[in-house]
Amino acid sequence: MARNEEAAVQVTWEQVFTWRLARQFVSEPAAARVPAIVERLCGVQAQVGSAAETAVALRRKTPKPGALTEALGTGAVVKTWAMRGTLHALTPEGAAAFLPLMAATKVWEKPSWQKAFGATPAEVEALTEAVSQVLANKALTREELVEALLADKAFHKMGAELKSGWGALLKPLAWQGALCHGAAQGNRVTFTTPAELIPGWKGLPEPDEAAPAAVTAYLGAYGPATPETFDAWLSRGNNRKPVVRGWFSDLGDDLAEIEIDGVKAFLRAEHVDELAAVRPRQSVHLLGAFDQYILGPGTKDTELLPAAHRSDVSRTAGWIAPLVVIDGRIAGTWELDGAHLAVSMFDGAKPPAKQLATAAARVAAALGLDGLKVVSA
Structure with a gap:
């Protein structure tokens, strides 16, 4: 068969x-x-x-x-x-x-x-x-x-x-x-x-x-x-x-x-x-704007991105925000503010601070920066 x-x-x-x-x-x-x-x-x-x-x-x-x-x-x-x-x-x-x-x-x-x-x-x-x-x-x-x-x-x-x-x-x-x-x-x-x-x-x-x-x-x-x-x-x-x-x-x-x-x-x-x-397994990742992780399935995928927060990710003029990904699901967005990486979490989500700091260090390396401090937006 x-x-x-x-x-x-x-x-x-x-x-x-x-x-x-x-x-x-x-x-x-x-x-x-x-x-x-x-x-x-x-x-x-x-x-x-x-x-x-x-x-x-x-x-x-x-x-x-x-x-x-x-x-x-x-x-x-x-x-x-x-x-x-x-x-x-x-x-x-x-x-x-x-x-x-x-x-x-x-x-x-x-x-x-x-x-x-x-x-x-x-x-x-x-x-x-x-x-x-x-x-x-x-x-x-x-x-x-x-x-x-x-x-x-x-x-x-x-x-x-x-x-x-x-x-x-x-x-x-x-x-x-x-x-x-x-x-x-x-x-x-x-x-x-x-x-x-x-x-x-x-x-x-x-x-x-x-x-x-x-x-x-x-x-x-x-x-x-x-x-x-x-x-x-x-x-x-x-x-x-x-x-x-x-x-x-x-x-x-x-x-x-x-x-x-x-x-x-x-x-x-x-x-x-x-x-x-x-x-x-539990994980925390930070991905940049217009990342394929969300573009592949699409922002209408409610298993990946809660419908209530689609507008937080898919913004005006076609902008796709940088992503905070917890256990594979999109749980927030982030942006750079000088040497700070400011996160905006959805629905009170709280990623483990150590894992978030590790993810921020990868972003800094990807951008060629010395380091980034995570703060709440």
């Missing part, structure tokens, strides 16, 4: 959180190179560069400020618009897995997108071809790229959107592998192509070909999870539900169904015994 047809293994959320903390190198920081950490996390959100650096540094046994920037400079990791339309640092393998599934949404064909950003599908296709030609064998700043595009009258009406730092018109191009971020020139962003930046780049596969690697990578860090949770993380639910469910079902015996306190979800079959054997 195939494993998927057997009675589902039953685990608790405490086991799941303990397992995820280890898989994501939070409770067990890795003596690994940056690409290995980025690969395990299915990318690191890089809208805020300092937050991405913190996420990587906290997961390394010996934190090194600026290590992600170094990796980006070599092509071992690439920055591009990916999941949910946000900037991510991805390995080349991660880009090949996730970008085709973002392109599969074809959000630029939706009337609401066309109305908001002023381009038809045919114009996006023309823009994709033009950018590929303009960036061939070179990197250009945003200003240089826009100037080159606006030399063609066909793109004049897109001028304002092309100049926008939000990059709405450029995101579909990134998802199709036509451009990515290049090395920064001081404070100026540059764009190039993956083929120019990444040694041996083979281009993007078709979505159905990319899906197995994408699904299994996600479940290897954030599982057990449902197809709906996966696509909420990937595309904010913009892929067709039957298609996403098909990606899961096509994996067959590579996936197994798990019950978490009665809730059914999927996990890689190779990880089932490992998760079932987990013994939950």
